[in-house]
Amino acid sequence: MSNNLGYIELKSDLESSICYREHYESILENQSNSFESPLLKEVGEIFNAIFSEYKDLTKFQLTVLTKLINEFNNINILIDPNRLKDFNHFMNYDDELCLYRRSEKGITNLVIHEDEDITYSFIGEDKSNILDFFNLDSDFEFIAYHFFSN
């Protein structure tokens, strides 16, 4: 168990969430090094902000977010914490939650629809144009990796 004070404070914040505690607990169970990296602490704060800001997320959206948090955590621990980069979020007119990143290579959007589907989009500065669809049975490691790859 980490003695990092920041980690302990963040874990405490997440576990005190009335609405989403059970989602966090399933992630933090046996993940004693979760969010220890300052970079992943920022990612954790972004997800906490998402859960706080959007009160009417559907069960599907919550499940997808939970899976993504897991995979972002895996990237940090098992692959390379430097892979994790800052991202932003918004809810569109159709109540779809969108995570997005803009880099010098282009813009990546991950749209979590109200049900059934997750849409990955990349529009590159070099005119590249990528669109793909995923669901709950998809490889979330693949999705998470590509969300940060450009």
Added chain:
Amino acid sequence: MMGCHLSYIPQRLVWEDQKPINSFYKGDLLYWRCNKEQLENPYKQFSPLCEISHNLGVNNQDVISNKADVLYSIKESDDFEIYPKKDVLTLTIEKVNAENFFIKVYEEIKGDVHYTAKMQLLHDPVPCMFPHCIFRIWINDQQITRENYKKTLKKLNKIKSRIRQDLSVMRENGSIDLNENPQTLRNQN
């Protein structure tokens, strides 16, 4: 045809007896009024994905409107003449079909139903804005409107996403290209 009752609209923009335009050409310009946030991320959608308005700027080398004209409010109910805090994006038509139309078709199977959507660029003049154009969408030949949107296109995640991607690519690239189609992520690996 009802006339324009907004005195601040320049006469050159008022639709009187000009014939609607029914052909588009390579090099034509469209102007899209947007929020600054949409320049940062064209995926940001604040209204139903249907009847997406633009102004026609240049058609077959003829100047139809100026870039700033798309900032005029043409709603009598608005208490302002110019939309505040908006940006204008210029889109250049790169390719249309042999009939000089811009039409794209999309398919989705949901449940047991096969849906075919069509998005077409149309000149849609209104009394106070002759240059007004729209990207109009139909699903299985039903025109999608704000009133029926939630029961139709909103529910079709894949068609909606493909349309949103095409519109976003146009905005990022500043061009409208009939041949522009996305690759899948899995084909990259």
